[in-house]
Amino acid sequence: MSLFQHVLDDVSLSQKSNLGDTLKQLFKSKPYSLAVIETVTGGAVSSYLSHLHLPTFIGGTVCHHPRSLALFGASSDMIQSPELHQTDLVKALLKGANSHYAADVSVATVGILSAEVPDQNIVSRITLGFAIKEKVIIKTLELSGTIRLIIENSTLAALTYLKQYLINERSEKTQ
Numbered sequence: 186m187s188l189f190q191h192v193l194d195d196v197s198l199s200q201k202s203n204l205g206d207t208l209k210q211l212f213k214s215k216p217y218s219l220a221v222i223e224t225v226t227g228g229a230v231s232s233y234l235s236h237l238h239l240p241t242f243i244g245g246t247v248c249h250h251p252r253s254l255a256l257f258g259a260s261s262d263m264i265q266s267p268e269l270h271q272t273d274l275v276k277a278l279l280k281g282a283n284s285h286y287a288a289d290v291s292v293a294t295v296g297i298l299s300a301e302v303p304d305q306n307i308v309s310r311i312t313l314g315f316a317i318k319e320k321v322i323i324k325t326l327e328l329s330g331t332i333r334l335i336i337e338n339s340t341l342a343a344l345t346y347l348k349q350y351l352i353n354e355r356s357e358k359t360q
Contacts, residue, residue, distance in 0.1 A: 221245035225296030257281025275314035
């Protein structure tokens, strides 16, 4: 492994550590309840949040099967052609998370990864959704790399956006 890769790994670990500390502080200062619904990240966002031991983290659900997607409000069109309905699917999952978990903050991750090429570089469109109280924010990312790298980057993006939206929410309340 190259020196550059070691430095990159150290920076990444440091960033994740700082991210966790910041999220802990944000949820401590404003104890919003939090729920996560994941497809593309396969539980990685929920796992990260679980390891922070946030008392307001209600939990997360991984939805890979059509029945689990339907349970959280996905229509048959969204389930049959998710690539055409990613934004609507994220909105449905956010609404479903809010309904089932009664959370103040909900996060949803949606994307399509080809299981046929696990070690090859691919490009994937990832849609992240955030519902904070009545406000819904949708972000769409084009990520490339191996499936593992896309999942890691999607997870980091979801957590980083969550942090930023909580900071923005807090600053809006104090103004």
